[in-house]
Amino acid sequence: MSSPVRSVAAVCLLLLGLTSHAAETFAERTLKEIVGRQKNIFARAEAEKDNLDEAWLRGELQSVINSYDVLIQKNPEFAAGHAAYGQLLGQVGMNRAAVGILLKANQLDGEIPMVKNEIGRLLAEDGKPAEALPWITAAIKLEPNEPVYHYHLGKLLTEARDELISTGSFTRAKLDESMLEAFQRAAQLAPDRMAFAYRAAEAYYDLETPRWDDALKAWGALEEKAAPGLEQQTMRLHAANVLGKLGRRDHARALLITVTEAPLQKQKQTLLDELAAAAAK
Numbered sequence: 001m002s003s004p005v006r007s008v009a010a011v012c013l014l015l016l017g018l019t020s021h022a023a024e025t026f027a028e029r030t031l032k033e034i035v036g037r038q039k040n041i042f043a044r045a046e047a048e049k050d051n052l053d054e055a056w057l058r059g060e061l062q063s064v065i066n067s068y069d070v071l072i073q074k075n076p077e078f079a080a081g082h083a084a085y086g087q088l089l090g091q092v093g094m095n096r097a098a099v100g101i102l103l104k105a106n107q108l109d110g111e112i113p114m115v116k117n118e119i120g121r122l123l124a125e126d127g128k129p130a131e132a133l134p135w136i137t138a139a140i141k142l143e144p145n146e147p148v149y150h151y152h153l154g155k156l157l158t159e160a161r162d163e164l165i166s167t168g169s170f171t172r173a174k175l176d177e178s179m180l181e182a183f184q185r186a187a188q189l190a191p192d193r194m195a196f197a198y199r200a201a202e203a204y205y206d207l208e209t210p211r212w213d214d215a216l217k218a219w220g221a222l223e224e225k226a227a228p229g230l231e232q233q234t235m236r237l238h239a240a241n242v243l244g245k246l247g248r249r250d251h252a253r254a255l256l257i258t259v260t261e262a263p264l265q266k267q268k269q270t271l272l273d274e275l276a277a278a279a280a281k
Contacts (some may be wrong), residue, residue, distance in 0.1 A: 027075040034067045079109035087118050095122045113142035117149050129160030130167050147189035154182030158206055176207045216242045230261045237264055249275050
């Protein structure tokens with residue numbers, strides 16, 4: 001999922017589109033001010049991390065929530081206000097309230113892709129994947145070049161595979177094809193976001209018949225792009241795992257020798273044990 005700061009940036013872009021006309025309304029100016037405060041709060045929270053004052057954060061977010069309440073009470077037909085408010089409520093875990101506000105935003109303006117994606121994402125989190133699917137696909141239809149929407153689709157198809165197949169919406173083969181395509185599209189649209197490329201490589205494991213050769217190529221390509229050290233060796237660890245699945249145990253062991261970062265040693269040893277067990281059979 002997208003980070004709070006990135007999500008706030010998406011709201012800001014939405015506002016730019018909504019306020020491109022000559023005269024900016026008071027509601028639009030107020031919303032920009034609220035979103036600016038929200039962005040600063042999340043930026044400080046991200047910067048302080050482990051040293052963050054949780055009481056401060058709760059107080060600041062409650063203040064922002066109160067401002068949204070006033071805004072939509074005074075402007076009940078203001079779709080962008082409902083959209084931004086609903087997204088914030090989802091970010092702070094108030095999912096039920098968030099869905100209600102976002103549904104109102106969608107009723108007021110059915111052409112906001114972020115709203116549809118957020119409704120789908122929150123429904124999925126609430127264990128309602130069949131209800132979530134049409135919302136996320138509608139977001140993609142409205143904004144096909146937004147990588148986050150494709151990522152959310154891939155995630156939904158993976159995590160709710162059995163339930164979605166049971167509805168008759170997909171065969172396993174069709175679901176696998178759609179899932180892989182969604183993750184790959186997210187990675188293509190956001191080549192600077194390593195997390196999307198990483199998940200696209202992992203997606204080859206999730207297929208009914210894993211595509212190990214394709215996975216190996218993907219990890220090799222990612223290692224070339226990764227930062228030296230922990231990130232690069234993580235890709236190497238994945239490659240070693242795939243080599244083991246392909247029966248290329250000597251190559252896998254040789255690759256594992258080069259994995260020296262401390263946080264990866266437990267996973268490295270697990271793979272070495274698996275390789276030894278496979279060789280003993």
